[in-house]
Amino acid sequence: MVRVRYxxxxxxxxxxxxxxxxLFNYLFARHNKGTFILRLDDTDEKRSTKEAIDxxxxxxxxxxxxWDEGYLKGGDFGPYRQKERLDIYNHYIDILLQNGFAYELYxxxxxxxxxxxxxxxxxxxxxxxxxKENETEERRKSFKEKGLTPAIVFKVEENKEIVVxxxxxxxxVFNSNExxxxxxRRSNGLPVYNYATVIDDALMKITHVIRAEEHLSNTPKxxxxxxxxxxxxxxxxxxxxxxxxxxxxxxxxxxxxxxxxFREMGxxxxxxxxxxxxxxxxxxDNREFFTKEELIELFDLSNVNKAPAIFDFEKLKWMNHKYIxxxxxxxxxxxxxxxxxxxxxVLDCSERTLLIxxxxxxxxxxxxxxxxxxKPFFERTLNSISETDLKALQDPHALKALKYxxxxxxxxxxxxxxIEKFLNxxxxxxxxxxxxxxHPLRISLFYSRNGPELWKIFLILGKDEIKERLKExxxxxxxxxxEE
Ligand code: GLU
Numbered sequence: 001m002v003r004v005r006y007x008x009x010x011x012x013x014x015x016x017x018x019x020x021x022x023l024f025n026y027l028f029a030r031h032n033k034g035t036f037i038l039r040l041d042d043t044d045e046k047r048s049t050k051e052a053i054d055x056x057x058x059x060x061x062x063x064x065x066x067w068d069e070g071y072l073k074g075g076d077f078g079p080y081r082q083k084e085r086l087d088i089y090n091h092y093i094d095i096l097l098q099n100g101f102a103y104e105l106y107x108x109x110x111x112x113x114x115x116x117x118x119x120x121x122x123x124x125x126x127x128x129x130x131x132k133e134n135e136t137e138e139r140r141k142s143f144k145e146k147g148l149t150p151a152i153v154f155k156v157e158e159n160k161e162i163v164v165x166x167x168x169x170x171x172x173v174f175n176s177n178e179x180x181x182x183x184x185r186r187s188n189g190l191p192v193y194n195y196a197t198v199i200d201d202a203l204m205k206i207t208h209v210i211r212a213e214e215h216l217s218n219t220p221k222x223x224x225x226x227x228x229x230x231x232x233x234x235x236x237x238x239x240x241x242x243x244x245x246x247x248x249x250x251x252x253x254x255x256x257x258x259x260x261x262f263r264e265m266g267x268x269x270x271x272x273x274x275x276x277x278x279x280x281x282x283x284x285d286n287r288e289f290f291t292k293e294e295l296i297e298l299f300d301l302s303n304v305n306k307a308p309a310i311f312d313f314e315k316l317k318w319m320n321h322k323y324i325x326x327x328x329x330x331x332x333x334x335x336x337x338x339x340x341x342x343x344x345x346v347l348d349c350s351e352r353t354l355l356i357x358x359x360x361x362x363x364x365x366x367x368x369x370x371x372x373x374x375k376p377f378f379e380r381t382l383n384s385i386s387e388t389d390l391k392a393l394q395d396p397h398a399l400k401a402l403k404y405x406x407x408x409x410x411x412x413x414x415x416x417x418x419i420e421k422f423l424n425x426x427x428x429x430x431x432x433x434x435x436x437x438x439h440p441l442r443i444s445l446f447y448s449r450n451g452p453e454l455w456k457i458f459l460i461l462g463k464d465e466i467k468e469r470l471k472e473x474x475x476x477x478x479x480x481x482x483e484e
Contacts, residue, residue, distance in 0.1 A: 002034025003207050006067070007197070010040060010056045011047035013258035016250065016311065017212055017242045019063060020276045024239060025210050026065045027277065027299035034207070038070035039200060040081045043190050048083070059259040062269050063276075064292065077204040082196050089191040092199050092229060093152050093184070101228040104150035106135055106143040108187045112151070128153045128181040152185040154195070154225065162220035167208075167237040167301045174220040182221060194221045202231035210237045210301070237301050240280055241308045255313035266366030267316065268335065271323040275316045280309035289322065321365045329354050332361065336370045343371045344378040355460050359452035376446045377460055382472050389443045390480070397432045398440035399477050404430060405441065406470040409463055419455040444473035 006022040008014065014022075029036035038060075042048035057072070069075030079085055096102040105128060107115070112131070119126040132153070143150065160176040184195035191199075201209060201222075216238040226233050244254040256262055262272055274290055282305075283290075283298040290298070324332065333349035336357065340346035346353055360373040375381070385393075392398065404426070412422045426437050439449050445466060446457050458466060 001207070002029060002032040003037065003205050004029050004034065004210055005037040005039050005070070005201070005204065005206050006060075006065075007039045007041050007200070007211075008056055009044060009048065009193075010042060010052040011044060011049075012052055013260045014056050014059050016257055016259060016262075016276075019060070019259045019272075020242065020279050020309075021210065021212055021239065022060055022065055023063065023273065023276050024281070024299075024301075024304070026067075027295055028208065028210060028301060029068075030296040031299045035068045036065075037075070037077075037204060037206070038067040038073070038080065039204070040071050040083070041193065041196070043082045043193075043196065045083075055260060059263060062263055063259065064269055064273055082191075082200070085196070085200070086189070086191070088203070089185070089196055089199055093191075096154070096184075096225075096228060097152070099228070100155070102152050102154050102184060103132055105132055105153050105183075105187075106140045106148075106150045107131060108148060109151065128183070129155075149187055149189055151183050151187040153181050154184045154221075154228075156181050156221075156224060160224075162223055164216065164219045164223065164236055166216070166219075167235060168240070168304050169216070169238055169306055172216065172219075174217075176220070176224070179221060184225070194218050195225060198222045198225040198229075198231070201234055202226060202229065206234050208237060208301075209234045210239065213238045213240050237304065239304055240306060242279060242311050243308045245310055245312055247308075247310075250311050254311065255316075262316075266339075266368035267320050268323045268327070268367065271316070271320040274323075275319050279311065280305045288319070317365045324361050324364045324367065329358060332357055332367075335367045339368055339371050340374070344374075346378075352460065355456070359456040359460060362452075373451075376448070376451070380469065380472065381447050382444070382469070382476060385443060385447050389447075389449065392439050392449070393443055393473060393477050394480055395436055395440070397430075397436040399474065399481075401426065401430055401432060401437040401440055402444055402470050402474055402477075406467060406474070409466060414459060414463065416455055416459065419458045423454055423458075440473075445469050 004025045006025050008018055008022070026036050028034070040048070040053065042053070053071075060067075067073060069077070070080040074080075093102065097104070105112075115131065116126045140150075156176045156179065158177060162174045162176060164172045164174065166172055182194070183192055185191050200206075219236055219238070223233060242250055244250045250257055256265065259272070263269075270292070273292060274288075274295070277290065277295045277299070278288070281299070281303055283300075284303060327335075330349060333353060337346065337349060337353075340353065356374050356377050357370065359377075360370060363373055364370060408422075412418055423438075426432075427434050430437060438454060442449050442451065442454060442457070445454075445461060446452075451457065461469070
């Protein structure tokens, strides 16, 4: 039975790399009909705030990563917050001490830091082992008298070869001399990541540890702890970094870096899901669009790329655009309603709101784009049209066309067919070129030459509003002609 976990350190917004890690774990669990667990690596008291945890939950829920077990859900292997597992960590520290795999070090973190600094200045190599060898009985006594707790250091056998069998990277060989003894519990009583993670992964019966490449170098240390405690090893899969198209670290200047920022800018969750799944994985064909179900069906760690994944913001934008076009209109409305409500006090997904969305979605890259694109349906802004548009209105033919439409509007039945027929007939009736009719009409009704098809603009505005706008345009034209 596959059991995987996403174990964020909730200290701020979820970085896109972590979101992708969570997503790969999710897909792997679902593909294998396994269990997806959410665990909080929240021992950093200061930074693991309630806000950080809440925003993490909000964003992975938005992305559609529902977990089966863990924080807020419970399960047989809890608690699922490291903060609440300190007794468990201490229990295994005792076992490591009893069996000679670790030792107590009677120095505070601050003391160690300053000793290390001294060593660095004199180019001597710092080692916990040496520090321990020179530790005096006197120091231990005074340490205890002050009520301080010793740090716990894991003892590393020298010159030991450790092989990480990684599903993505193959066998990666490390030598224990690269890291030597290391602290597993600080003098403040809190466990370090490498230790707590092992205890949790082992006790929670995690079968596959899928995480970011940056943890590959931590893995040999973790393997030594697994072995010292006779825990069986999970299978590891370290997924590559995400870089910007210029191959530098992804940063704000490339668009955005956190899941929350993408949500806020108006990316649809299903587009984000699809896009992230293809970041470092591909099903070995050239398809770009997949439903969540298809991704679950196809996902396989053996097709995860070793090379860094390139985060192409333009591609995400394009994908989002496609998802907006394909989305069921009512669901698109629920996504965009908050923006429409804010901007124009639109209260529900009425037929008119749906028509508006249908008219503008062809130009939407982000759901938020609905606001500027639909503005002319809600506000009259003839006064702020561009110089060239004003010129187009001042063409003598324009006035004729607008007046004709104004006078004949009542005879048109307001269906797509009839509006189109009416619009198409204008060229013949007026004997004017199409451009000189339709541009002034668009400018008068939609304040721009671009935008939705004219029949849609007609249908959405309705006869009364069209008449008002035409009158306004006609009066603007008449005034400017008089002024000349
Ligand atoms: N809290 C760690 C992180 O967010 C977890 C790493 C792991 O998955 O072991 O990087």
